[in-house]
Amino acid sequence: MGRRLNQQLDCSVYSVGWLCANTAEANISRRFLDEEYAPPTLQPRDENGYIVGRMGNHYLVIAFLLVESSGPVSLAHTVAHMTRTFYNIRFGLMVGTGGGAPSAPHPTNPLNDIRLGDVVVSQPNQAHGGVLQYDKGRWNGDGAMAALQSDRQLGFDRMMDYFQSAATKFSKSAAPEFRFPGRDLDRLYKPSHSHKGKEGTDCSACGTAALEQRLERRSNHPAVHYGLIASGNAVMRSAAHRDRLRNTWGVRCFEMEAAGLGNRFPCVIIRGIGNYSDDHKNDHWQDYATATAAAYAKDLLRVVQP
Numbered sequence: 089m090g091r092r093l094n095q096q097l098d099c100s101v102y103s104v105g106w107l108c109a110n111t112a113e114a115n116i117s118r119r120f121l122d123e124e125y126a127p128p129t130l131q132p133r134d135e136n137g138y139i140v141g142r143m144g145n146h147y148l149v150i151a152f153l154l155v156e157s158s159g160p161v162s163l164a165h166t167v168a169h170m171t172r173t174f175y176n177i178r179f180g181l182m183v184g185t186g187g188g189a190p191s192a193p194h195p196t197n198p199l200n201d202i203r204l205g206d207v208v209v210s211q212p213n214q215a216h217g218g219v220l221q222y223d224k225g226r227w228n229g230d231g232a233m234a235a236l237q238s239d240r241q242l243g244f245d246r247m248m249d250y251f252q253s254a255a256t257k258f259s260k261s262a263a264p265e266f267r268f269p270g271r272d273l274d275r276l277y278k279p280s281h282s283h284k285g286k287e288g289t290d291c292s293a294c295g296t297a298a299l300e301q302r303l304e305r306r307s308n309h310p311a312v313h314y315g316l317i318a319s320g321n322a323v324m325r326s327a328a329h330r331d332r333l334r335n336t337w338g339v340r341c342f343e344m345e346a347a348g349l350g351n352r353f354p355c356v357i358i359r360g361i362g363n364y365s366d367d368h369k370n371d372h373w374q375d376y377a378t379a380t381a382a383a384y385a386k387d388l389l390r391v392v393q394p
Contacts, residue, residue, distance in 0.1 A: 186359030279327035
């Protein structure tokens with residue numbers, strides 16, 4: 089979090105909506121602000137929580153529901169209130185965690201594999217606007233995404249700079265949410281291997297015999313993947329169903345909120361991968377994955393003209 093100022097700016101100043109599903113995601117995203125301002129007076133019956141500030145050249149609103157809830161209906165209400173109060177918002181970034189849809193391990197390039205802590209960004213294809221169940225309003229920033237992809241290929245991106253700056257904002261060591269959990273906790277099991285133990289627990293009882301054999305990466309820095317994100321009303325916990333949707337539609341990630349955005353609010357979905365959308369799902373990577381998604385989102389804003 090940057091400098092917190094008592095200055096209160098008019099609602100008309102803010103042009104970017106940064107959407108979070110809950111307060112935990114909002115608090116992690118908050119650390120990436122360069123400056124934070126006092127929230128303006130809200131419209132009557134606006135039930136959202138807001139954190140407002142500047143990120144680079146953009147004035148943005150981090151919006152989340154004060155009453156913890158999830159799903160498309162909740163997000164639709166969040167967006168409706170946000171765009172009524174902050175009437176000059178022109179596009180949105182939905183930032184948080186999701187479940188990956190990994191393919192078979194790549195034989196030569198481990199960066200092509202979806203790993204925990206990586207980021208998946210919604211990208212339209214011929215049939216969908218980036219999110220299955222929801223053909224999003226056309227976001228006019230595809231050129232910015234292409235420019236950022238080029239920056240990353242040439243090493244000019246700032247994603248990890250922003251990540252490290254937010255992680256160590258108030259101390260020399262990284263905040264707990266930003267600490268890399270470790271590759272020993274990044275376990276991708278073959279689809280036929282069911283979780284051993286209670287739902288949500290670690291995989292200490294699952295053994296290692298059924299793990300997919302993947303090449304080691306040279307760095308723990310997250311890779312960024314682009315493609316279709318599937319949004320549903322329930323958490324994806326079935327490896328078989330995950331793989332069917334991946335093979336049929338080319339799905340790269342699963343989440344639960346984006347389908348509620350409607351088709352009038354242009355938005356890019358940015359999801360840090362916190363699990364593999366199977367019954368081995370737990371929360372070890374959730375905060376770290378939110379932080380990597382937020383770092384990418386800030387880097388994307390760097391190349392978007394205000």
